[in-house]
Amino acid sequence: MTKLVFIEPSGNRREITATVGESVMQAATANGVVGIDAECGGSCMCATCHCLVIEPPNPLPDMQSDEADTLEFTAEDMKDNSRLTCQVTVTPELEGIVFQVIGR
Numbered sequence: 001m002t003k004l005v006f007i008e009p010s011g012n013r014r015e016i017t018a019t020v021g022e023s024v025m026q027a028a029t030a031n032g033v034v035g036i037d038a039e040c041g042g043s044c045m046c047a048t049c050h051c052l053v054i055e056p057p058n059p060l061p062d063m064q065s066d067e068a069d070t071l072e073f074t075a076e077d078m079k080d081n082s083r084l085t086c087q088v089t090v091t092p093e094l095e096g097i098v099f100q101v102i103g104r
């Protein structure tokens, strides 16, 4: 299990435990994190799982071109630390990572 932290759009801080191998989006939605709607179910199409990585304990793997394309064309408020959480796999190295949920 890996501890993930989310700052919800309201500013509420949520700490959850996630299973290695699932996506960050799956862990967030299973734990009711507010602001991650995941309308496409993790197909990298909607950007409603968009978060900013604000405290990375370790560098995240580079994003693939489909994640970069969806962020560029779909996400509002894209920044250098933007990620689509459906495309980030939970690993032990993510322990303590903090995501700012963008929400809508």
Ligand code: FES
Pocket: 025, 037, 038, 039, 040, 041, 042, 043, 044, 045, 046, 047, 048, 049, 050, 070, 084, 085, 086, 087
């Ligand atoms: S859930 Fe739709 S892009 Fe991530």
